Amino acid sequence: MIKLEDIEKTYDTGSVTTPVLKGVSFHIEAGEYVAIMGASGTGKSTLMNILGCLDKPSAGHYRLDGTDMVNLDDDSLSRLRNRKIGFVFQQFHLLERATALKNVTLPLIYAEAYPGDAEQRAKGALGAVGLTHRMEYRSNELSGGEQQRVAIARALITDPTVILADEPTGNLDRKSGLEVLAIFKRLYRQGRTIIMVTHDLTVAEHADRIILLKDGTVAEDRVVPQPRDAEEELRTLSEEEETS
Numbered sequence: 001m002i003k004l005e006d007i008e009k010t011y012d013t014g015s016v017t018t019p020v021l022k023g024v025s026f027h028i029e030a031g032e033y034v035a036i037m038g039a040s041g042t043g044k045s046t047l048m049n050i051l052g053c054l055d056k057p058s059a060g061h062y063r064l065d066g067t068d069m070v071n072l073d074d075d076s077l078s079r080l081r082n083r084k085i086g087f088v089f090q091q092f093h094l095l096e097r098a099t100a101l102k103n104v105t106l107p108l109i110y111a112e113a114y115p116g117d118a119e120q121r122a123k124g125a126l127g128a129v130g131l132t133h134r135m136e137y138r139s140n141e142l143s144g145g146e147q148q149r150v151a152i153a154r155a156l157i158t159d160p161t162v163i164l165a166d167e168p169t170g171n172l173d174r175k176s177g178l179e180v181l182a183i184f185k186r187l188y189r190q191g192r193t194i195i196m197v198t199h200d201l202t203v204a205e206h207a208d209r210i211i212l213l214k215d216g217t218v219a220e221d222r223v224v225p226q227p228r229d230a231e232e233e234l235r236t237l238s239e240e241e242e243t244s
Helices: 044-051 074-084 100-110 118-128 144-156 174-189 230-243
Strands: 002-012 017-028 033-037 059-064 085-089 162-166 193-198 209-214 217-223
Touching: 002 044, 017 044, 017 059, 017 217, 033 044, 033 174, 044 162, 044 193, 074 085, 074 100, 085 144, 100 118, 100 144, 118 144, 144 162, 144 174, 162 174, 174 193, 174 230
Parallel strands: 033 193, 033 209, 085 162, 162 193
Antiparallel strands: 002 017, 002 059, 209 217
16 A cells, blocks of 8 residues: 655755655555654654655655655645545644534545535544544643544544554553554554554554664564553553552
8 A cells, every 4th residue: 555665855955965764665555553663863754744745755756555656746645645644643733722523624624525514524533532522622621632532533534544643642641642542453443554653662562563763764674463452451550540
């Protein structure tokens, strides 16, 4: 489904040239759950921007469902991105005074035609993340974990084949982070392709595969033999809270 071949990305400010990605190559099949790991400055966010069609590489090829994204113009990239990719960010990026329902419908504004069933779709997406009872709450009335679940529902509203999550648990406490990871695992089991960027190994080990970036290259690409189970960890956490 996703094929990267010798991806390079260099930023040129005129006086300084900074190579960030230096020949990154890997394949991700449809329905995989992959974590991309690396320390700060290794190129994780740059790679995520390229995978999400928010930026283009300086060299190399990126094929999504057989289409070479490098050769598409901005309008074509935007249409494909809105149709195939859902984004989840560390900072949530919600409209603070808009309701959860309104926030979830926002991506549909950029569809070729605004669907008549937009509100029903949004309600379904909020139900999928366990927030039916919060749909009329403004985002600034929600907890951090609830806001991230609204962001996941927003990512689902266009029925994308790929979910890109950039440090999705970075601003959350342990329990809220596990709730988000449990949602990702359910989406993966439903056939979605999940790509998660994280610096945290305990988060990455919830995926089935880890790609480690180091100095702008792929240092390691390995299968996780026994992925962590967020739902089981949530049960254990609840038991610990009850006995403390």
